[in-house]
Amino acid sequence: MTRSEENYLKAIFHLGNGEAGSISTNAIAEQMETKPSSVTDMAKKLAEKGLVHYKKYQGISLTDAGTRTALSIIRKHRLWEVFLVKKLDFTWDEVHEVAEQLEHIKSEKLIDKIDALLDFPKYDPHGDPIPTKDGKFMERDKQLLSEMPIHAQGVCVGVKDSSAPFLKFLDKNKIALGNTIKILDKEDFDQSLQIQMEGRELRISHQIASNLYVKKND
Amino acid sequence: MTRSEENYLKAIFHLGNGEAGSISTNAIAEQMETKPSSVTDMAKKLAEKGLVHYKKYQGISLTDAGTRTALSIIRKHRLWEVFLVKKLDFTWDEVHEVAEQLEHIKSEKLIDKIDALLDFPKYDPHGDPIPTKDGKFMERDKQLLSEMPIHAQGVCVGVKDSSAPFLKFLDKNKIALGNTIKILDKEDFDQSLQIQMEGRELRISHQIASNLYVKKND
DNA sequence: ATTAAAATTTAGACAAATCTAAAAATAGGT
DNA sequence: ACCTATTTTTAGATTTGTCTAAATTTTAAT
Numbered sequence: 001m002t003r004s005e006e007n008y009l010k011a012i013f014h015l016g017n018g019e020a021g022s023i024s025t026n027a028i029a030e031q032m033e034t035k036p037s038s039v040t041d042m043a044k045k046l047a048e049k050g051l052v053h054y055k056k057y058q059g060i061s062l063t064d065a066g067t068r069t070a071l072s073i074i075r076k077h078r079l080w081e082v083f084l085v086k087k088l089d090f091t092w093d094e095v096h097e098v099a100e101q102l103e104h105i106k107s108e109k110l111i112d113k114i115d116a117l118l119d120f121p122k123y124d125p126h127g128d129p130i131p132t133k134d135g136k137f138m139e140r141d142k143q144l145l146s147e148m149p150i151h152a153q154g155v156c157v158g159v160k161d162s163s164a165p166f167l168k169f170l171d172k173n174k175i176a177l178g179n180t181i182k183i184l185d186k187e188d189f190d191q192s193l194q195i196q197m198e199g200r201e202l203r204i205s206h207q208i209a210s211n212l213y214v215k216k217n218d
Numbered sequence: 219m220t221r222s223e224e225n226y227l228k229a230i231f232h233l234g235n236g237e238a239g240s241i242s243t244n245a246i247a248e249q250m251e252t253k254p255s256s257v258t259d260m261a262k263k264l265a266e267k268g269l270v271h272y273k274k275y276q277g278i279s280l281t282d283a284g285t286r287t288a289l290s291i292i293r294k295h296r297l298w299e300v301f302l303v304k305k306l307d308f309t310w311d312e313v314h315e316v317a318e319q320l321e322h323i324k325s326e327k328l329i330d331k332i333d334a335l336l337d338f339p340k341y342d343p344h345g346d347p348i349p350t351k352d353g354k355f356m357e358r359d360k361q362l363l364s365e366m367p368i369h370a371q372g373v374c375v376g377v378k379d380s381s382a383p384f385l386k387f388l389d390k391n392k393i394a395l396g397n398t399i400k401i402l403d404k405e406d407f408d409q410s411l412q413i414q415m416e417g418r419e420l421r422i423s424h425q426i427a428s429n430l431y432v433k434k435n436d
Numbered sequence: 437a438t439t440a441a442a443a444t445t446t447a448g449a450c451a452a453a454t455c456t457a458a459a460a461a462t463a464g465g466t
Numbered sequence: 467a468c469c470t471a472t473t474t475t476t477a478g479a480t481t482t483g484t485c486t487a488a489a490t491t492t493t494a495a496t
Contacts, residue, residue, distance in 0.1 A: 002453090024473080025474055026472090026473065036475085037454085037455070037457095037475070037476080038454055038455075040475055040476085041452095041453075041475095045452090045453095056475070057461060057462065088328070088332070090331075094327070097325075098323070098325045098327075101323045101324065101325070102323060105316070107316045107319070109308070109316075110302075110316055113307065117305065117306060220483090222483065222484095242444090243443070243445085244443060252483095253485065253486085255445070255484085255485070255486080255487095257444090258446085259482095259484080274445070274491085275443080275445080438496085439495090440493100440494095441495095442492080442493070442494095443491080444492085445488100445491085446487100446488085447486105447488080447489090449484100449485080450484080450485075450486105451482100451485105452481100452482085452483095452484105453482095454479100454480080454481080455478100455479080455480075456477105456478090456479085456480105457477090457479105458475105458478105459475080459476070459477090460474080460475070460476085461474070461475085463471085463473090464470090464472095465468100
C-alpha cells in the first residue's frame with residue numbers, strides 16, 4: 001500500500017461521506033489537486049487490488065476492503081491530531097498538515113499505543129469522530145448552527161470547515177468546542193445570528209454559522 | 219529533500235563515523251542494500267544540490283550542508299526512539315524500524331516539541347548521543363567492554379550492535395544500560411569474561427563484550 | 437611497469453505516479 | 467433522436483529511483 005494509494009482511498013471515502021455511492025473521476029481529481037487522467041490510472045490499479053469498484057465511465061466506489069483501509073488511515077490521522085493538541089500543545093489549525101504525514105506511518109503497535117496514551121479519544125480536535133480499530137464510527141447527533149431555530153441552545157461540538165483561516169477566526173473570537181451556545185436572534189436580512197456564548201453576546205455571520213456544528217440540548 | 223536523499227545522507231554520515239573521510243560507492247551500496255550504480259546516480263544528484271563532494275571514482279563525502287542535514291535526520295531518529303521507549307513502552311529492539319519512518323516527518327515544531335516533552339534527552343535507548351538542534355554532538359567517553367583490563371569497573375552506557383537479536387539477548391540476560399559492571403576474570407582461551415553485574419555474576423562471550431560500551435569509573 | 441581483479445561509471449530499461457493532448461463515451465437540452 | 471458540451475479515458479511523455487549488463491577506471495600484485 002503506497003502513500004499515494006492511501007491518499008486516494010481517503011479522498012474517495014471523504015467524498016462519499018462514508019456512504020456507498022459512486023464518485024466521479026473529476027470530483028476525486030479536484031479533491032486531490034490532480035488531473036482526471038491520473039485518477040483513471042489509479043482507479044485501475046486500486047480495482048486490480050480489490051480496493052475499489054471501477055467500471056469505465058461509471059465512477060469509483062470503495063469495496064469493503066477499501067473502506068477498511070480508508071478508515072484505518074482516517075483513524076490514524078485523527079488520533080495523531082489529538083496527540084499533537086493534547087500532548088504537544090499544537091493549536092487546532094496547525095495539526096492537519098503534520099497529521100497528513102503521520103497518518104502514513106506503518107506500525108499497528110504505534111497507533112494503538114498512541115490511542116491508549118490519549119485514553120481512547122472519541123473525537124478529534126475538530127469534533128470529527130475517530131473510527132475504532134475495527135472501523136466502527138460514532139457520528140454524533142449534531143446539526144449546523146445555521147439550521148437551528150431561534151432560541152435553541154446547545155454545545156459547540158465540531159466544525160465543518162477545518163481550514164486554518166476559519167479555525168484562527170474562531171480562536172480570535174473565543175469560540176471553542178465545548179462552549180455552550182444559544183441563539184438569541186436571527187436577522188432575516190443577511191441571516192446573521194445574535195448568540196450568547198459562555199455568558200457573553202456576539203454576532204456572527206451566516207457563513208460562520210453554517211460551518212459550526214452544535215449538539216442541541218434535549 | 220526526498221526520503222531517499224535523506225537516507226543516503228544518513229548512510230554516508232554513519233559510514234564516515236562523523237569524520238571527514240571519503241566513502242566508497244560500494245560501501246554505501248552495501249549499507250543501503252542497493253546497487254553501486256544507484257549510488258553513483260544519487261551521488262550526482264546530491265552533488266548537484268551541494269550536499270556532497272563527489273568526483274568520479276574518488277568516493278563521496280558530505281559537505282557542511284550535507285552534514286547538517288544528516289545530523290538533523292539522526293537527531294529526529296534518536297528522539298523518536300526515546301519517545302517510543304519512554305512514552306509508549308516500546309522495547310529497545312522494536313524502536314529502530316518505526317523511527318526509520320518517523321525520522322522523515324517534516325515539521326520542525328513537531329520534533330522540538332517531542333524534544334521538550336522528553337526533557338531534552340542526551341542519549342537514545344542504545345546509548346547513542348542525540349545531536350542538538352544546531353548539530354552539536356556529545357560523544358561519551360566510553361570503551362568496549364572487550365577492551366577493558368581485568369578488574370576494571372564501570373557503567374554500561376551503550377551498544378555497538380543494535381540489532382534486535384543482540385538487544386533481545388541482553389534483555390534475556392538482564393543486561394541493561396545504566397547497570398554497573400566489573401570484570402572479575404578474563405579467559406585467555408576464548409577471551410570470554412567473568413563479570414559482576416548489579417550484584418550477580420555471569421559469564422559472557424567475547425562477541426558480546428565487543429558490542430557493549432562501558433564508561434570506566436575514574 | 438604490466439596486468440588481472442576489483443571498484444565504479446555509463447547506457448539503457450523499468451515501475452510508479454504524474455502530466456498534456458487527443459480520442460471516446462456519456463449526458464442533457466431541444 | 468440528435469447534437470453539443472462535459473466527462474472520462476487513452477496514448478505517449480516525464481520524473482524519480484531503481485536495476486542489469488557492459489564499459490571504464492583504479493588498485494594491487496607480481
